[in-house]
Amino acid sequence: MRLKVKNLTKKINNKTIFENVSFEIERGILLIKGPNGSGKTTLLKILARLEKPTTGEVNYENINNFEISYLGHKMGIYLEFTVLENLKFFGFDEELIKIFKMEKFLNYKAKLLSRGSLQKIGIIRALSKKSKLYLLDEPFTSLDENSKNILIEIIKSLSKDKIFIITTHEKLEISNNFISL
DSSP states (O other), X not given: OEEEEXXXXXXXXXXXXXXXXXXXXXXXXXXXXXXXXXXXXXXXXXXXXXXXXXXEEEEEETOOGGGEEEEOSSXXXXXXXXXXXXXXXXXXXXXXXXXXXXXXXXXXXXXXXXXXXXXXXXXXHHHHSOOSEEEEESTTTTOOHHHHHHHHHHHHHHTTSSEEEEEESSOOSSOSOEEEO
């Protein structure tokens, strides 16, 4: 399993979002760092096959579409559904519900939850999918310190034989492997 990105460039309306991005990762954690508007989310969408690059190539060695898990900013949560309905719709790992202490919210409508709790639902969904490649767009946003630490430990544990690519503009002590946009 390996992800190779070579000379990736993305332009929108003749504006260069990022240019000549290249990296390779077999397993572990890669951070994509940069300020807001630097193209981190766009790069992740390209890696998730939701957008196409202007130029360059992405080579997924032994990773098919069904083995990619993507957590974006919008998370795709149905606000009129309960937490449990949202999780059932996509499939979930019950252990993650306990780890993130979300049991008491299972019958709440998603629209009643805080941004941090909504983020946990998205994280539970993304991590419940047994993937080889996890693409997480600003996953620590709106999480309390305890939840951040839990997520860091889960990612560190899973990254021994999986690939995690995480966008951030925060300073994270999760990996020394990073690219800047």
